[in-house]
Amino acid sequence: MDRWTDGERLFATALGRLTDEELDGPSLLPGWDRRHVVAHVARNADALVNLLAWARTGDETPMYPSREARDAGIAEAAALEASQLRTELVAATARLADAVRGLPGPAWSAEVRTMQGRPVPASHVPWMRCTEVVVHAVDLDAGVGFADVAEDVQAAICEEVFGAWERRGETPDVVVFAGDREWGSGAVAVSGALPAVTGWLTGRSRGEELAADGALPELPRWL
Known part of the structure; x- marks a missing residue:
């Protein structure tokens, strides 16, 4: 839970640095x-x-009715006045916090599915939210970077990326090092500081700050 709440604060910090015009x-x-x-x-x-309603009631409630519905909901919210959009973010975040607080203990072990169709226990939902707010805080390009994220969270995100590639059979031919951390087992060794590695693996940088013993490969998408 601490990872999630720290991530929400990071996103709020990034957003707070932006004017409505920006x-x-x-x-x-x-x-x-x-x-x-x-x-x-x-x-x-x-x-x-x-997903938490699904876990609580047992009635299947996917994240979105369809990808088209997801995209339409994003477009509708993006068209709001800036002040309304900020208010809607706060309200939606509060709704999630209420749902987390209200979930009975046994429901945390209930199985739900991610947008990609992967079955996970409801206890995975706070981590799903953490990755969203952390990575998108960086995406706002408001002076927040992966260096502002706790190292254990960065490392867990890197693990998530490799896990997603493995499930799709798309793991690139690399082994990646960040200090004493290591991911992959491929032929091309890539190394760098953890924030640079996290940025590259998540597709937020082209790996300019990394060292490699060969050409950096084009990485598959993460999600």
């Missing part, structure tokens, strides 16, 4: 301005509330 500027995500990032983070909170 929300119209580009984010680090191709095709999305900062408004769309904030809108996505708000709608993600509600999507995770759906």
